[in-house]
Amino acid sequence: xxxxxxxxxxxxxxxxxxxASVSVWERIVSIEAAESRExxxxxxxxxxxxxxxxxxWRRHRDxxxxxxxxxxxxxxxxxxxxxYFHRFIERFPTIRDLAEALQEDxxxxxxxxxxxxxxxxxxxxxxxxxxxxxxxxxxEREHVFALKGVGPYTAGAILSIAFNQPEPAVDGNVMxxxxxxxxxxxxxxxxxxxIGMEKIIPGLIPxxxxxxxxxxxxxxxxxxxxxxxxxCLICPVMEHCRGRIEGMERELPIKxxxxxxxxxxxxxxxxxxxxxxxxxxxxxxxxxxxxLASMWEIPHVAxxxxxxxxxxxxxxxxxxxxxxxxxxxTAYMTAEHTFSHIHWTMKVLIAREQPxxxxxxxxxxxxxxxxxxxxxxLEPELRFDAEDSGEEWRWVSxxxxxxxxxxxxxxxxxxxxxxxxxxxxx
DNA sequence: AATCCGGGGAC
DNA sequence: GTCCCAGGATT
Numbered sequence: 090x091x092x093x094x095x096x097x098x099x100x101x102x103x104x105x106x107x108x109a110s111v112s113v114w115e116r117i118v119s120i121e122a123a124e125s126r127e128x129x130x131x132x133x134x135x136x137x138x139x140x141x142x143x144x145x146w147r148r149h150r151d152x153x154x155x156x157x158x159x160x161x162x163x164x165x166x167x168x169x170x171x172x173y174f175h176r177f178i179e180r181f182p183t184i185r186d187l188a189e190a191l192q193e194d195x196x197x198x199x200x201x202x203x204x205x206x207x208x209x210x211x212x213x214x215x216x217x218x219x220x221x222x223x224x225x226x227x228x229e230r231e232h233v234f235a236l237k238g239v240g241p242y243t244a245g246a247i248l249s250i251a252f253n254q255p256e257p258a259v260d261g262n263v264m265x266x267x268x269x270x271x272x273x274x275x276x277x278x279x280x281x282x283x284i285g286m287e288k289i290i291p292g293l294i295p296x297x298x299x300x301x302x303x304x305x306x307x308x309x310x311x312x313x314x315x316x317x318x319x320x321c322l323i324c325p326v327m328e329h330c331r332g333r334i335e336g337m338e339r340e341l342p343i344k345x346x347x348x349x350x351x352x353x354x355x356x357x358x359x360x361x362x363x364x365x366x367x368x369x370x371x372x373x374x375x376x377x378x379x380x381l382a383s384m385w386e387i388p389h390v391a392x393x394x395x396x397x398x399x400x401x402x403x404x405x406x407x408x409x410x411x412x413x414x415x416x417x418x419t420a421y422m423t424a425e426h427t428f429s430h431i432h433w434t435m436k437v438l439i440a441r442e443q444p445x446x447x448x449x450x451x452x453x454x455x456x457x458x459x460x461x462x463x464x465x466x467l468e469p470e471l472r473f474d475a476e477d478s479g480e481e482w483r484w485v486s487x488x489x490x491x492x493x494x495x496x497x498x499x500x501x502x503x504x505x506x507x508x509x510x511x512x513x514x515x
Numbered sequence: 516a517a518t519c520c521g522g523g524g525a526c
Numbered sequence: 527g528t529c530c531c532a533g534g535a536t537t
Contacts, residue, residue, distance in 0.1 A: 163534075164521080165532080166532090170532090201522080202521080203521025204520055205520085206534085237534095238533090238535085240533060240535085243534080258532085260533070261530075261533085262531085263532085310532085316525090316531080317526065317530085344530095431519095496521075498521095516537100518537080520533105520536105524529105524530090525530085526530105
């Protein structure tokens with residue numbers, strides 16, 4: 090039996106660290122750690138009472154406001170959320186207003202925030218609340234948890250912040266703060282670690298102060314205990330922070346890295362309308378499920394890579410299927426966009442719709458343009474998939490863009506185009 | 516447990 | 527460029 094610590098092949102941690110990490114939660118709730126816990130909770134609240142930010146959703150303890158803000162704040166910064174929050178509450182002042190709104194309008198209010206299923210789930214949950222709880226946010230754990238789009242974090246946030254119940258609300262900030270203060274070396278990417286934190290938090294919450302305590306924890310993570318270079322010198326709990334004492338604050342929390350987004354080349358077409366479509370461009374709505382569900386975009390195809398001609402042919406087929414005829418396509422711009430799991434490099438071509446007379450001439454002369462089969466002529470069973478998928482096409486002007494929601498990438502392309510148009514007109 | 520789902524700011 | 531963020535649903 091060796092007395093030297095051995096490295097574990099799996100975790101890279103020493104036996105000693107492993108010994109500590111398997112019982113890390115017990116260590117934190119132990120009698121010996123009582124002083125450290127009480128110090129933490131006490132000083133954190135003193136600091137919060139003095140330094141908390143004046144945020145719109147902190148001005149009332151309205152469960153609806155708390156809920157909307159928490160959904161918006163998922164993976165999104167406070168500064169980004171504030172203007173969205175004001176507009177959203179102004180447009181949908183109560184849960185009932187939200188429940189009765191058109192989904193189009195709800196998603197439009199979310200345009201640019203990302204993770205659009207949050208908006209749809211929010212409205213679905215509002216409808217649940219109207220049907221099951223007479224339009225009032227429930228305060229029972231199982232009822233809150235049953236709401237669409239409400240998981241462990243958001244349920245805990247609503248119950249603690251709005252109803253002052255001693256429930257944990259563990260997000261990335263909380264895991265970072267606790268990892269450092271209690272020197273927890275578990276991987277915060279693992280659900281198990283979050284569950285461990287949820288278990289110790291009720292024991293940290295001072296009597297009657299669940300709302301402030303949970304907000305204080307997140308506030309500390311946002312303002313002081315920041316990811317890259319924490320401001321330990323001005324931290325209210327630095328004296329007993331084991332991460333800082335061991336010089337580990339920059340190494341914590343431990344988190345396995347996410348995979349790189351896979352690259353995808355795409356080819357898009359910005360088709361300018363002519364005749365009755367003058368001043369507008371062709372857009373389509375994405376399918377109801379999957380990436381950017383139900384959002385609008387300019388038409389694009391996955392590029393095969395090697396041969397641009399093959400990709401252009403795909404685009405042409407797409408337009409031919411709509412019965413469209415167009416002038417030669419030319420390069421317009423290239424745009425990049427990164428999702429959490431995909432990186433798009435999008436080449437945008439531009440072309441102009443040809444008036445019907447020219448279209449007919451083209452058709453008669455034979456070769457250049459195919460005459461597309463009108464969609465109405467297709468067999469019903471062949472049309473079903475397209476309709477069921479939610480795909481839809483239309484011509485939009487700059488003004489129309491106010492009514493329908495585009496992902497940022499396409500907003501950017503279209504805004505660039507319409508700005509160019511205005512310049513050209515002068 | 517792994518993957519899918521946006522976007523922006525800090526560094 | 528890289529990392530990270532006031533996560534949840536789906537499989």
